[in-house]
Amino acid sequence: QVQLQESGPGLVKPSQTLSLTCTVSGGSVSSGSYYWSWIRQPAGKGLEWIGRIFTSGSTNYNPSLKSRVTISVDTSKNQFSLRLSSVTAADTAVYYCARESRGYEGHNWFDPWGQGTLVTVSS
Amino acid sequence: DIQMTQSPSSLSASVGDRVTITCRASQSISSFLNWYQQKPGKAPKLLIYTASTLHSGVPSRFSGSGSGTDFTLTISSLQHEDFATYYCQQSYSTPTFGPGTKVDIK
Numbered sequence: 001q002v003q004l005q006e007s008g009p010g011l012v013k014p015s016q017t018l019s020l021t022c023t024v025s026g027g028s029v030s031s032g033s034y035y036w037s038w039i040r041q042p043a044g045k046g047l048e049w050i051g052r053i054f055t056s057g058s059t060n061y062n063p064s065l066k067s068r069v070t071i072s073v074d075t076s077k078n079q080f081s082l083r084l085s086s087v088t089a090a091d092t093a094v095y096y097c098a099r100e101s102r103g104y105e106g107h108n109w110f111d112p113w114g115q116g117t118l119v120t121v122s123s
Numbered sequence: 124d125i126q127m128t129q130s131p132s133s134l135s136a137s138v139g140d141r142v143t144i145t146c147r148a149s150q151s152i153s154s155f156l157n158w159y160q161q162k163p164g165k166a167p168k169l170l171i172y173t174a175s176t177l178h179s180g181v182p183s184r185f186s187g188s189g190s191g192t193d194f195t196l197t198i199s200s201l202q203h204e205d206f207a208t209y210y211c212q213q214s215y216s217t218p219t220f221g222p223g224t225k226v227d228i229k
Binding site for chain 2: 037046047048049060062063064096101103106107108109110111112113114115116
C-alpha cells in the first residue's frame with residue numbers, strides 16, 4: 001500500500017526557510033487521482049492544512065500562509081516538497097504530508113498520512 | 124474560511140459505551156465532511172468520508188451522519204483501542220479541521 005515519509009531539518013532558525021520533503025512509496029505522485037498535501041499540528045493543538053499540489057504542478061495554498069508557502073513536485077524521485085519562508089516560533093509544529101483523494105464532485109479526503117516530523121523554530 | 128466546531132471537547136467513557144461526537148460547520152457544506160482518529164504521537168487516520176462512508180478497514184461500530192451544517196460521529200460500543208482524539212474536516216472549500224474531541228477512559 002501507499003506510504004509517505006517526511007524528511008528534513010528538525011531545527012530552523014527564525015526568519016529562515018523551512019524545507020521538507022515527502023517521499024512516496026507504493027504509489028506514484030504522477031497519479032491523476034490524487035492531490036499531495038501538507039498539514040501541520042502545533043504541539044497539543046489542532047490540524048492546519050498548508051497546501052496541496054497536483055501532478056501537473058498546479059497548487060492551492062491556505063490563504064493564511066500563501067505568501068510564505070511553496071509546494072513543488074519531483075515526479076522523477078516520486079517526491080513532493082514544502083518550503084515555508086520567514087519562519088517564526090509560531091511555525092513550530094509537527095508537519096505531515098498526506099495523499100488527498102479526489103473524490104466525486106470535489107469530495108476529497110486525506111489518506112494515508114506520513115508519520116510526521118517535528119520542526120522547531122528556534123535560534 | 125469555513126469554521127468547524129466540535130462538541131464536547133473531551134469526554135470520559137467506559138468500554139462498551141455508545142459515544143456520539145458532534146461537528147458543526149459555520150455554513151452549509153452539504154456532505155463534504157470527513158472524520159479522523161488520532162492517537163498520541165501518531166498521524167491521524169481516516170475513519171469516515173463524505174459524512175457517512177466508512178473507510179476501508181474501519182470497524183463497523185463507527186458511523187457518521189449529517190449534512191448541511193450538523194454532523195455526528197457515533198461509536199456504537201467503545202473499545203479499548205478507540206480511546207483517542209477525533210477530528211472532523213470539511214472539504215467544501217479550503218480544508219479546515221475541527222478542534223478535536225478527546226475520548227478517554229472513565
